Amino acid sequence: MNILQSFKMALKSIWSNKMRSFLTMLGIIIGVASVIILVSLVNGQMSYMTESFASMGTNQINVNVSNLSSRSLSxxxxxxxxxxxxxxxxxxxPKVTLTSTIKNGTESLTGTTVTGVSExxxxxxxxxxxxxxxxQYSDIVSRQKVCVVGYYVAWDLYGGVEKAIDQTIKINGYPFRIVGVISRQDEEELEDGGTDDVLYLPYSCAAKMSNNANISxxxxxxxxxxxxxxxxxxINTFLFHxxxxxxxxxxxxMSELLDSLNSMISMMSMMLGGIAGISLLVAGVGVMNIMLVSVTERTREIGIRKALGAKKSNIMQQFVIEAAVTSSFGGVAGILVGxxxxxxxxTAMGMTVSPTPGAVIVSFSVSVGIGLLFGYMPASRAANLNPIDALRSE
Structure with a gap:
């Protein structure tokens, strides 16, 4: 008997016991789908956080100092x-962050990120x-009361980008002239406190407004x-001096933080995938149990085939392929469901997530492997049946 004949017999056996086969596959379906869902969601979150870090600048190094009266950095x-x-x-x-309320007439925003920066x-x-x-550098040196606002601020307080240019905006009561509007960062939504709700002013002005001569x-x-x-x-050597x-x-x-974050999320992804993979092992036990039942039901058939000259390897091949086909079908269905x-x-979580190819390949491979592994024992039992005892079976 060749492999094609064994495959056809496996399909016939599965189809003749549809409900039992489906219940056997169900464990595989749940296991494969769980692995794909959990790993893909974790990877989607990792991609989102990586993009967030990238928008902050992965080539950046943040320095914070605590200036004292005896030791300070200008x-x-x-x-x-x-x-x-x-x-x-x-x-x-230099960077000076202000807790501010910005106003245009009677309209105001309190969630805007107001930061003093350089050119x-x-x-x-x-x-x-x-x-x-x-x-510009001249704005910094002369402490010009000018500022640049985000896209959200321009539209919310002035009704448009061009309308905001050269208008006066008050930051904690201090009037500043808007000289520029930053291009829109969030293409999906303009919201209070979002990436477009920002305002930049000369750090020299911000330091004076914060009543802190030493920027930290x-x-x-x-x-x-x-x-x-x-x-x-x-930088560390300079500051320690x-x-x-x-x-x-x-x-x-920032790059070190991103590397640490990716490492932690990758570990979490593997851990969640492993937890979901436990259900595949449970499904494997189900496959083995059903195959043992199938061997018991078909004992007489096995005896007849052996009496007609079927070799031990032929019987073994038939039942192993049947177990592998069952788990493979469950794996394919699990991939679709997952x-x-x-x-x-x-989509419900507000993330753009797609199935991770690695999770799909690994989960399907494991499902087929489980079919082969857990199908081996029932197949071995069938192959080792004595033909005379099998023919006597009712």
Missing amino acids: VDEMYQFYDKHKELFAQMT DYLDMKDQTLDSGRFL SYVFATADMDHTTEAKEV IFKDDDLYRVTA SVATTVIG
């Missing part, structure tokens, strides 16, 4: 350090302007991602 000193290491850094900006900040964020200009936050953009570790070490205490400053590379469920659940 903006001029930080710029001198930056100029000395131009081979490592592409841009640098290099737009390039560091890899953003573009929809209209107008960004902050800086952002560096590395010239080469491969030299991020070296750049971080240079000033503060003499590494508890007074913190240097954080793919549809992944898309539906991802």
Whole structure:
């Protein structure tokens, strides 16, 4: 008996016991679908978080210092350090975050991210302007009361990008002139507190408004991602020379945070996939039980085939293929169920998620492997039946 004949007999056996075959496959379907859904959702979340980190700049290094009366770092000193290491850094900006309410007449926004930055900040964020200009060096030096707003601010307070240019906006009661509007970042939704709800002003003005002469936050953009570790070490050495205490400053590379995050999420994905895979093992036990029942029911048939000259390998092949076909059909059905469920659940969670090819391949391969593994024992039992005892069976 060749493999094709064994395959046809397996299909005939499955079709003649449709309900029993379906219940056997159900465990495989649930297991495969669970693996695909969980792994795909975790990977979708990882992709979303990676994109979020990328929008913040994976080549950026954030520096935070705690200035004391005896030991402090000025903006001029930080710029001198930056100029000395131009081979490592592409841009640098002081950063002053304000808790502010911005107003245009009687209309106001309280969730807007208001930040004091330098003229290099737009390039560091890899953003573009929809209209107008960004902050200039002269604005920083002379503390010009000018600002650049996000797309949401322009539309919410002024009804349009062009309408916002050269208009006056009040930040905590201080009047500023809008000189530019940043291009829309979130193509799906404009919302309060979103990526388009931002306002940038000269850091010199922001520092004065915050009543803090010493700025404590800086952002560096590395010239080469491969030299991020070296750049971080240079910053650490510089700051330790000033503060003499590494508890007074913190240097954080965004790329290192992203690597750590990806590592944790990958581990979580493997763990969830493993947990879902347990259901495949349970399904394998179900396959084995059903195949044992099938062997018992077909004992007389096996005896007749052996009496007619069927070899042990032929009987073994027939039952192993039947178990593999059963689990394969369950695997295919599980892939379909898992793919549809992944898309539906991802949409409900507000994420763009698609089935992970790796999860599909691994789960299907495991389902077929389980069919072969758990089908071997019943097949071996059938192959080892004594023909005379099998023929006597009722």
